Amino acid sequence: MNDSTKRFLTSQLVWIGIYFGIAVAASFLLQFPYSFLVLFAAIIPLSLYRRRRYLKKMGGGEDSFFRSGGMFGPKGIDYYCINCGTKHHQIACPNCGSKMKKAGF
Ligand SMILES: [Zn+2]
Incomplete structure (x- = not known):
């Protein structure tokens, strides 16, 4: 297992922790249908944010790869x-x- 795999797994665990924390907090604070809605309302923007950040990272890497002439x-x-x-x-x-x-x- 190399460093970037470890970093990836660590960030996955952190995000699972965040989702789990939101789920627990929502179910503590609210009744079932509302906690479920809050959970979705919180998780969907977070997923979109993560996807965008990931694409930006990939796109940025590709861009700098071509800017520097790449191979x-x-x-x-x-x-x-x-x-x-x-x-x-x-x-x-x-x-x-x-x-x-x-x-x-
Ligand atoms: Zn030749």
């Missing part, structure tokens, strides 16, 4: 194979397999 190298710089002149951004030329390349703008 294709920084944007604005092209690499040309010295051997055959193919434009590519890989370690080895996809055309001839040569690892020799020069940068050009």
Whole structure:
């Protein structure tokens, strides 16, 4: 189990605790149909908030991945194979397999 899995499980447990706390508080304070409604009224926005935060995190990661050029190298710089002149951004030329390349703008 790595650190991010542990963090994920911890945050899941925290959220289960929050939901459980809301459920207990609602059933203590209110009669059944109302406590149920309050529970839903509290949990639905929380789920939406979590989903949005999660998507934002994923989207942000993807965005910064592409902004930095990701696996294709920084944007604005092209690499040309010295051997055959193919434009590519890989370690080895996809055309001839040569690892020799020069940068050009
Ligand atoms: Zn080549």
